[in-house]
Amino acid sequence: MQNTYVSAQQAESMTVNATRPKRLRSASPLSLRLVAWILLFSSAFSLLASGAQIYIDYQEDLDKIRERMRVIESGYRSSLAQSLWALDQKHLQTQMEGILSLPYIDHLRLRIEPGSEVVMGTLPRGADVLTHHFDLVHVDGNEFRLGELTVTANLQGLYSDLRRRVGLILATQFFIVFFVSILVFWIFRHLVTRHLAAMADYTRDLSLETLSRPLILHRPDTAAYRSDELGMVTDAINQMRERLNNDVARRERDEAEIRKFSEAIEQSPSSVLICDRQWHIEYANHKFSQLTGHKPEEIIGKHPSALIAPNVDQVEAGQLWQGIRLQVKRVGVWQGEVNSVRRNGDRYWEQIVVTPIKDKAGESSGYLILGEDISIRKRYEQQLLRQANYDVLTGLPNRMLALDRLKLALAQARRDESQVGVMFLDLDNFKHINDTLGHDAGDTLLVEAARRISSCLRGASTVARLGGDEFLVILPGLAGPGDSNQVAERILKTFTPPFILNGQEVFVSTSIGIAIFPTDSDNSSNLLQHADAAMYQAKHQGKSSYARFAPEMTEVSHERLQMESHMRKALELGELELHFQPIVETRSGNLVGAEALLRWNNPALGIVMPDRFIPLAEETGLIIPIGEWVINEACKAAQSWQALTGRDISIAVNVSPRQFRDPKFIDIVMHALWSSELRPELLELEITERLILDNSIETAEILKQLDAGGIRLSVDDFGTGYSALSYLKSYPFDSLKIDKSFVQDVLKEAEDASLVRAIIQMAHSLGLDVIAEGVESEDQTHFLKTENCDYSQGYFYSRPMTEQDFIHWLETNERAFS
Numbered sequence: 001m002q003n004t005y006v007s008a009q010q011a012e013s014m015t016v017n018a019t020r021p022k023r024l025r026s027a028s029p030l031s032l033r034l035v036a037w038i039l040l041f042s043s044a045f046s047l048l049a050s051g052a053q054i055y056i057d058y059q060e061d062l063d064k065i066r067e068r069m070r071v072i073e074s075g076y077r078s079s080l081a082q083s084l085w086a087l088d089q090k091h092l093q094t095q096m097e098g099i100l101s102l103p104y105i106d107h108l109r110l111r112i113e114p115g116s117e118v119v120m121g122t123l124p125r126g127a128d129v130l131t132h133h134f135d136l137v138h139v140d141g142n143e144f145r146l147g148e149l150t151v152t153a154n155l156q157g158l159y160s161d162l163r164r165r166v167g168l169i170l171a172t173q174f175f176i177v178f179f180v181s182i183l184v185f186w187i188f189r190h191l192v193t194r195h196l197a198a199m200a201d202y203t204r205d206l207s208l209e210t211l212s213r214p215l216i217l218h219r220p221d222t223a224a225y226r227s228d229e230l231g232m233v234t235d236a237i238n239q240m241r242e243r244l245n246n247d248v249a250r251r252e253r254d255e256a257e258i259r260k261f262s263e264a265i266e267q268s269p270s271s272v273l274i275c276d277r278q279w280h281i282e283y284a285n286h287k288f289s290q291l292t293g294h295k296p297e298e299i300i301g302k303h304p305s306a307l308i309a310p311n312v313d314q315v316e317a318g319q320l321w322q323g324i325r326l327q328v329k330r331v332g333v334w335q336g337e338v339n340s341v342r343r344n345g346d347r348y349w350e351q352i353v354v355t356p357i358k359d360k361a362g363e364s365s366g367y368l369i370l371g372e373d374i375s376i377r378k379r380y381e382q383q384l385l386r387q388a389n390y391d392v393l394t395g396l397p398n399r400m401l402a403l404d405r406l407k408l409a410l411a412q413a414r415r416d417e418s419q420v421g422v423m424f425l426d427l428d429n430f431k432h433i434n435d436t437l438g439h440d441a442g443d444t445l446l447v448e449a450a451r452r453i454s455s456c457l458r459g460a461s462t463v464a465r466l467g468g469d470e471f472l473v474i475l476p477g478l479a480g481p482g483d484s485n486q487v488a489e490r491i492l493k494t495f496t497p498p499f500i501l502n503g504q505e506v507f508v509s510t511s512i513g514i515a516i517f518p519t520d521s522d523n524s525s526n527l528l529q530h531a532d533a534a535m536y537q538a539k540h541q542g543k544s545s546y547a548r549f550a551p552e553m554t555e556v557s558h559e560r561l562q563m564e565s566h567m568r569k570a571l572e573l574g575e576l577e578l579h580f581q582p583i584v585e586t587r588s589g590n591l592v593g594a595e596a597l598l599r600w601n602n603p604a605l606g607i608v609m610p611d612r613f614i615p616l617a618e619e620t621g622l623i624i625p626i627g628e629w630v631i632n633e634a635c636k637a638a639q640s641w642q643a644l645t646g647r648d649i650s651i652a653v654n655v656s657p658r659q660f661r662d663p664k665f666i667d668i669v670m671h672a673l674w675s676s677e678l679r680p681e682l683l684e685l686e687i688t689e690r691l692i693l694d695n696s697i698e699t700a701e702i703l704k705q706l707d708a709g710g711i712r713l714s715v716d717d718f719g720t721g722y723s724a725l726s727y728l729k730s731y732p733f734d735s736l737k738i739d740k741s742f743v744q745d746v747l748k749e750a751e752d753a754s755l756v757r758a759i760i761q762m763a764h765s766l767g768l769d770v771i772a773e774g775v776e777s778e779d780q781t782h783f784l785k786t787e788n789c790d791y792s793q794g795y796f797y798s799r800p801m802t803e804q805d806f807i808h809w810l811e812t813n814e815r816a817f818s
């Protein structure tokens with residue numbers, strides 16, 4: 001319930017406001033004008049009424065006088081005639097005086113026949129009179145006319161009566177009208193006009209500051225008052241005020257939101273362009289100007305094709321934007337990487353997302369173009385791509401790219417029905433030279449050897465370094481095997497001149513093994529194996545020679561078969577063993593976990609390192625039972641360390657691609673955790689980059705399920721495959737392991753240092769931990785610490801150890817006691 005009356009304070013606050021408009025005082029307030037009108041109309045009306053009344057009274061008085069005269073005629077006619085007939089003068093006079101005493105009768109004239117007259121009474125000159133005549137007749141058988149009496153009434157008295165009455169009426173009317181008007185004025189003012197004035201004051205004072213204060217009239221707050229017209233108007237004003245209040249609050253909220261969004265867009269780290277429906281630029285944020293050098297005022301109204309990717313020719317730019325427009329229209333979004341040009345002509349890469357801006361009806365009211373400068377990422381990706389595909393030392397394609405090229409060459413040869421030569425080269429005595437003259441001399445030799453081999457080849461051929469001192473040559477489009485022999489002879493010849501290593505002349509020869517597609521095999525891995533076998537044959541023949549593959553050389557494969565048959569029994573015979581290498585926190589050097597590394601100890605083959613047997617296990621599928629054994633043993637070991645030390649020590653296990661794609665893989669992992677009772681977050685599965693790059697739905701699904709199971713996932717050997725950082729975003733990885741080949745050269749190669757730095761920064765920006773592999777020296781540790789690398793692993797901390805040694809290390813090494 002509102003207060004019945006306005007408080008003094010409220011009244012005060014309603015009248016005091018410095019900014020309110022000047023209050024206008026009405027020259028003739030409504031109440032006064034009302035009174036004036038009432039006075040006018042009531043006076044006019046009563047005057048008319050009184051005038052009519054007076055006129056009627058006047059006519060009645062006249063009628064009365066006429067009636068009186070008629071009464072005089074009827075009453076005095078015969079008596080006057082008798083007095084006249086009898087000549088009774090006295091009686092006649094008495095009768096005439098009697099008539100004269102009647103009101104208004106002021107004059108009598110009696111004409112007596114034949115020629116005398118009697119006049120009684122006086123009449124003022126010019127007075128208004130009313131006269132009446134009648135004859136006086138004596139009837140005595142015959143009729144004798146005796147005379148005529150003229151009775152005159154003076155109307156002056158009647159008039160003065162009339163004037164008095166008019167004066168009285170006017171005075172009375174005036175006072176009545178006056179007092180009624182005052183009363184009406186007071187009542188109207190009290191009940192209406194002061195409230196109207198308060199309403200006027202209120203609405204005049206209404207502003208944003210006073211909007212919260214309601215209009216309250218200075219009168220009782222009863223139902224009757226609330227439902228009358230003033231109450232209704234007050235209610236309407238208050239409702240309007242309420243609506244305004246709400247509108248203002250909503251507008252302020254909207255304005256604050258709009259301000260926030262526009263500031264966010266303006267300060268966005270991404271460049272933002274907003275175009276209208278016709279793709280004309282309406283807005284460009286600060287980042288866009290910063291990125292491109294275009295000022296907003298220079299580009300408003302232009303089409304974005306004039307700014308984004310204008311380095312390509314006009315037709316291509318037109319096609320690109322036509323494609324973008326079509327896709328945005330059909331799919332609702334376009335995104336891609338575009339090579340654009342800044343205002344100053346510099347080129348840069350940007351990642352662009354184009355989406356329509358939809359209105360409430362779902363119609364496109366414009367377009368939003370978000371851009372992000374990805375030049376650095378692109379540069380590193382290209383660098384990584386180069387690193388992954390090319391040998392850093394010689395600049396030749398590496399094994400991976402060479403295998404790709406071989407596959408392409410075979411596919412082409414199948415179409416052309418041509419031949420492809422595959423050559424395996426190995427430098428004779430390279431190990432000896434490397435050991436005696438040092439690594440730098442070894443490196444110089446490799447570079448020069450690469451140059452000499454390359455100089456013997458045609459454009460379509462490929463020479464690649466497979467690793468160490470091994471080279472592969474691919475010769476597509478051969479007319480016959482003779483062609484490859486010629487190339488081999490040319491190569492051997494280029495090796496004739498000595499190499500200058502450390503200032504000395506050194507003679508280095510090479511052995512070449514040749515296999516021909518399709519004669520020797522129709523698949524790439526067999527061709528490589530055959531070329532390898534032929535190369536061994538050439539070496540056996542005597543160095544600096546070449547040999548063409550012959551089936552009897554498959555004896556080498558025999559060794560492989562032998563290894564395979566041993567491997568099949570290795571699990572059963574308990575020849576497999578896990579070694580553990582500590583993983584430490586780089587900052588503190590404290591132990592956080594260990595990597596499980598498989599070893600095979602075979603009585604016939606001796607200790608076989610995983611590099612040798614894991615590829616074979618992969619090929620034969622034996623990796624599945626072996627991998628299962630590794631996961632089970634690793635989980636058991638980690639759980640036993642927990643029991644031993646009371647500390648969480650995580651265990652990293654390598655997973656090979658075939659093992660990962662085994663349908664039972666997830667069950668195997670879950671079972672290992674269940675049976676060992678190891679907490680899932682203490683198990684980390686290391687997955688190679690190459691596996692992720694097949695980018696299949698199954699890979700994503702398996703990773704998702706493992707992640708959902710709480711198991712940690714890491715990318716192993718990062719940098720050796722196609723290191724597309726963008727893929728990492730799509731998978732639930734927790735960490736990334738930088739391959740040891742980068743870590744080992746961080747202090748020697750500036751390029752490796754910057755690459756490691758960039759990998760750490762980018763991994764962190766993707767929320768991934770970074771583990772550096774192959775840390776061998778204090779200097780490398782120092783570098784990694786400076787670059788905020790989270791974890792480290794390598795010979796500097798410890799070589800991989802048997803479980804027994806690892807437990808001993810745990811018990812004795814200070815790194816283990818963090």
Ligand SMILES: Nc1nc2c(ncn2[C@@H]2O[C@H](COP(=O)(O)O[C@H]3[C@@H](O)[C@H](n4cnc5c(=O)[nH]c(N)nc54)O[C@@H]3COP(=O)(O)O)[C@@H](O)[C@H]2O)c(=O)[nH]1
Nearest residue numbers: 597598610611614630654655656717774775776794795800
């Ligand atoms: N699928 C499986 N693969 C496995 C398993 N166990 C091992 N492997 C893979 O075999 C590759 C070779 O392993 P290994 O010979 O054991 O070499 C590892 C370390 O000994 C070595 N390392 C560690 N520190 C240093 C160092 O400071 N310098 C240096 N030159 N080498 C060092 O690095 C290898 C660890 O590699 P990674 O796995 O990338 O962390 C190897 O690729 C293994 O992945 C298995 O059970 N299953």
